[in-house]
Amino acid sequence: MARxxxxxxxxxxxxxxxxxxxxxxxxxxxxxxxxxxIANIAGVAPNTIYWYFKDKDELLVNILNTELIDRFSxxxxxxxxxxxxxxxxxxxxxxxxxxxxxTVHGRLHLSPEIYxxxxxxxxxxxxxxxxxxxxxxxxxxxxxxxxxxxxxxxxGLLAHELTDDEKHAICSxxxxx
Amino acid sequence: MARxxxxxxxxxxxxxxxxxxxxxxxxxxxxxxxxxxIANIAGVAPNTIYWYFKDKDELLVNILNTELIDRFSxxxxxxxxxxxxxxxxxxxxxxxxxxxxxTVHGRLHLSPEIYxxxxxxxxxxxxxxxxxxxxxxxxxxxxxxxxxxxxxxxxGLLAHELTDDEKHAICSxxxxx
DNA sequence: ACCTGAACACCGTTCAAGT
DNA sequence: ACCTGAACACCGTTCAAGT
Numbered sequence: 001m002a003r004x005x006x007x008x009x010x011x012x013x014x015x016x017x018x019x020x021x022x023x024x025x026x027x028x029x030x031x032x033x034x035x036x037x038i039a040n041i042a043g044v045a046p047n048t049i050y051w052y053f054k055d056k057d058e059l060l061v062n063i064l065n066t067e068l069i070d071r072f073s074x075x076x077x078x079x080x081x082x083x084x085x086x087x088x089x090x091x092x093x094x095x096x097x098x099x100x101x102x103t104v105h106g107r108l109h110l111s112p113e114i115y116x117x118x119x120x121x122x123x124x125x126x127x128x129x130x131x132x133x134x135x136x137x138x139x140x141x142x143x144x145x146x147x148x149x150x151x152x153x154x155x156g157l158l159a160h161e162l163t164d165d166e167k168h169a170i171c172s173x174x175x176x177x
Numbered sequence: 178m179a180r181x182x183x184x185x186x187x188x189x190x191x192x193x194x195x196x197x198x199x200x201x202x203x204x205x206x207x208x209x210x211x212x213x214x215i216a217n218i219a220g221v222a223p224n225t226i227y228w229y230f231k232d233k234d235e236l237l238v239n240i241l242n243t244e245l246i247d248r249f250s251x252x253x254x255x256x257x258x259x260x261x262x263x264x265x266x267x268x269x270x271x272x273x274x275x276x277x278x279x280t281v282h283g284r285l286h287l288s289p290e291i292y293x294x295x296x297x298x299x300x301x302x303x304x305x306x307x308x309x310x311x312x313x314x315x316x317x318x319x320x321x322x323x324x325x326x327x328x329x330x331x332x333g334l335l336a337h338e339l340t341d342d343e344k345h346a347i348c349s350x351x352x353x354x
Numbered sequence: 355a356c357c358t359g360a361a362c363a364c365c366g367t368t369c370a371a372g373t
Numbered sequence: 374a375c376c377t378g379a380a381c382a383c384c385g386t387t388c389a390a391g392t
Contacts (some may be wrong), residue, residue, distance in 0.1 A: 031208075032287070034388085046386090051357070105282075109206075110209070142348065146196075148333070151333070152332065155329065156330075166322075187374090211365065213365085223367090224364085224369090224377070228374090304367075
């Protein structure tokens with residue numbers, strides 16, 4: 001199975017590069033992380049990364065996707081807790097990705113890949129919030145506006161440093177009525 | 178008045194640089210605008226900018242401040258219209274600055290100047306929204322949470338492209354009850 | 355197919371040298 | 374005081390050349 005061996009090697013190398021990029025992106029931020037540093041940690045030449053990924057943006061989108069899948073699958077197993085606790089959990093989880101929220105917004109109109117990823121992400125989260133709002137008994141006509149307010153608030157809570165008490169008060173207010 | 182002449186020249190040159198930077202920052206974005214292009218339009222050598230401004234971030238903060246003062250002073254004269262119209266006006270005004278909202282959030286932790294500016298800006302807008310919410314009769318205990326939700330929503334409306342109807346529905350929902 | 359050294363066309367910023 | 378040319382230490386990315 002030479003074919004499979006090759007494929008496995010390729011995936012492994014890809015994962016090494018992504019893992020190096022992931023830690024750097026999360027700790028230092030996207031702009032502050034150079035391809036050279038990623039390559040250094042992954043143990044390859046800087047231009048080798050371009051064999052596995054089209055460019056820096058595609059590398060970011062790949063990391064965002066695996067990150068999203070990981071968190072989302074554990075979210076599903078959280079249906080026992082109440083709405084506010086679930087939303088707070090989401091915010092807490094995404095604290096790590098906080099740096100990248102701003103990066104994504106900033107690169108929307110520079111990278112088509114990121115634009116598409118962002119659209120998909122919003123639809124996903126909006127569906128999730130809509131379901132939560134329906135379940136908590138918000139009347140039909142107000143749901144769409146409330147969904148938008150909710151997602152903007154979640155983004156705000158990610159972008160700005162607030163205390164746990166403030167976060168809790170805001171989430172309660174969000175799902176009141 | 179050689180002294181005054183000098184001062185005037187200095188301010189004029191500063192304004193020329195800021196005006197060049199302003200148009201480029203708003204149209205192309207902060208990162209996409211190089212100091213060379215700014216210098217080119219302002220008619221100076223790239224490094225001359227550093228005689229007038231400490232660095233690119235300080236240049237941005239200066240532009241943000243004059244922009245803020247301009248818009249804010251006309252906002253004061255808007256007290257006749259109702260709350261929703263006033264907020265929609267704010268969002269419409271800041272559409273131009275949209276690009277820079279993301280930039281500011283992205284550079285918060287890279288530049289102390291921008292960090293301080295952002296804090297001041299938030300306090301200003303929060304005071305404004307708090308006043309609006311008090312006037313529309315929101316009960317004491319819920320005001321602080323509602324203020325945060327309102328400011329996050331305004332930021333969200335700036336960062337994301339929505340239709341006028343959606344914007345209106347969201348603002349009405351924000352100031353309901 | 356996979357990886358690299360060298361190069362390209364940029365950055366923001368500094369500094370010695372000019373006026 | 375004001376302005377500049379030249380240089381510095383970077384970027385992300387490309388490409389011809391190797392295995």
